[in-house]
Amino acid sequence: MAVGSGGLQDxxxxxxxxxxxxxxxxxSKHFGDVAAVNGVDLNIYRGEFFALLGASGCGKTTLLRMLAGFETPSAGRIFIDGVDMAGIPPYRRPVNMMFQSYALFPHMTVGQNVAFGLQQDGVARAEIAGRVAEMLDLVQIRALEKRKPDQLSGGQRQRVxxxxxxxxxxxxVLLDEPLGALDRKLRExxxxxLVNIQEExxxxxxxxxxxxxxxxxxxxRVCVMNAGMVEQVGAPAEVYEYPNSRFVADFIGAANLFDGVVIEASPTQTRVASPDLGADIVVGTGGTAAVGASVSVMVRPExxxxxxxxxxxxxxxxxxxxVREIAYLGDVSVYHVELPSGKRIxxxxxxxxxxxxxxxxxxxxxxxxxHPANGILLVI
Structure with missing residues (x-):
């Protein structure tokens, strides 16, 4: 897995x-008795490329739609640039949303699709032409300006x-699963x-x-969500290398999780008796778990x-x-190994x-x- 760190340098x-x-x-946002979003607190900074990450049904899209104004919070407040968004409709918010389906007008050309919002705002025709040309150059589809959506590939529609x-x-700018319809190579x-455009x-x-x-x-930064709540927020490398819960460790990338009980704890290391491994595990960074606590130790495959x-x-x-299974992926091979305990890593x-x-x-x-420094202690 590539672990990047896009966005702001400061x-x-x-x-x-x-x-x-x-x-x-x-x-929070409730639909009947179901809490789609449950007591979320988040700060996002100007110029960030911020990701809401989670499985289907975790509440990430509902939270995005509340930012856009398409859903109203059942509780809590949202501020954008210091302004409380309560009661402000979508068309009056300083926000634009790119939908998963792209939602292009099929009867309009590429140029007309891009110009539509400016025309609705009453922008002068000459300024519209200049700004549309600027955007089409930015996303590298200027030559397609006269085409209609059904004459474009999935990647070209995404750029429109x-x-x-x-x-x-x-x-x-809010992006709802914007690359889901693209093939792997084009998506990458x-x-x-997108990162370059956002920074520019x-x-x-x-x-x-x-x-x-x-x-x-x-x-x-990445916000990992689960069951309508925030599990962890951090830079990509932080969330990957130092997950704060078993859920995050298991959700982000591949993880080997060894359950056990703390038998020794000090400021510099923790020793865990693990039936999964069939031996003691030493975590070299220490931890907050007391002797007798049930824990998991995470070790990444690499x-x-x-x-x-x-x-x-x-x-x-x-x-x-x-060795029970082998997956050859070109640059790396992945090995699934069965331990005497029956656990597979x-x-x-x-x-x-x-x-x-x-x-x-x-x-x-x-x-x-x-190495002991490569294990992460997670309290169950």
Whole structure:
């Protein structure tokens, strides 16, 4: 998984005196007895590319629609640029939204689609022409200005929708699963283009996505949501390397989770007795769990090293198992290993040489270990 860190370089969220551009305070949204969003507090800063990440039904799109004004909070308040959005309809908010379906007008050309919002606002014709041309150049579809949506590919329609969202120069751009209809290669290319466009224009972008790699590649910060609530907010590398809960660890990327009980705790390390591993686990960064606490230890697959010959370097954080599954992904291979306890774990190895021969194959016995600093202690 690529772990990026797009967006602002000065990281205003680390400055306690910085004023948030968007403040979401205790916001909830109920549909009957169901809490789609439940007591969310968030600060988003000017110029951020902020991602709301979560599985279907976690409340991320409902939260985005409340920012846009299409839904009204059942409780709480939303401020954009210091202004309380209570009672302000969508068309009066400094916001434009790019919908998942793109919602282009089929009877209009590309240029007419992009110009529509400016025409509704009564902008002069000459200014409209200049701003439409500017946006079409920015998203690299100027040559398609006279075509209609049914004459465009999915990627081209996505660019039209983006140009239409940007042409009114809103303070805030909301993106609802904007790349979901694109194939993988085009999606990856467009992710970097969106980041470049956002940085060039200096606008604040909030994107909703269920795609972890998309969020990690594009966002300055990621908000992981679950069951209508915020699980963790942080820079992509922070959320990936230091998840604050078992849910986040399991949701972001691949994770090996070893359950156990703390048998030794100090400021510098924690020792966990783990039936899953069949041995003690030492977490070298210490932790807040007391002796006797039930915990999980997370180890990312890329942190695990195979012991080629001899014994492990230490008497902990190692085990043997049988290779049960192998996935060859080109740049890396993923190995699923069954431990004597019956638990399955996975690790990855980079394919550094041009060869079709694999040093490990099905049913091989493999010995592996990881450094204590590469385990993360999670209290259950």
């Amino acid at each position: 990281k205003p969220w680390t400055d306690p005196t910085a004023e948030p551009f968007i403040r979401i305070e205790g916001v 929708a983006l140009a239409r969202a940007l042409v009114k120069r809103p303070k805030l 290319q467009t992710q970097f283009e 224009l200096g606008m604040t972008f909030v994107i909703v996505t269920h795609d972890q790699e998309e969020a990690m590649t594009m966002a300055s 942190k695990i090293q195979v012991i080629a010959d001899g014994s492990p370097a230490a008497g902990f954080n190692w085990a043997e198992g049988i 996975q690790f990855t190895r980079a394919n550094l040489l041009h060869t079709t021969d694999n040093p490990l194959t099905w049913d091989d016995k493999v010995r592996f270990q990881w």
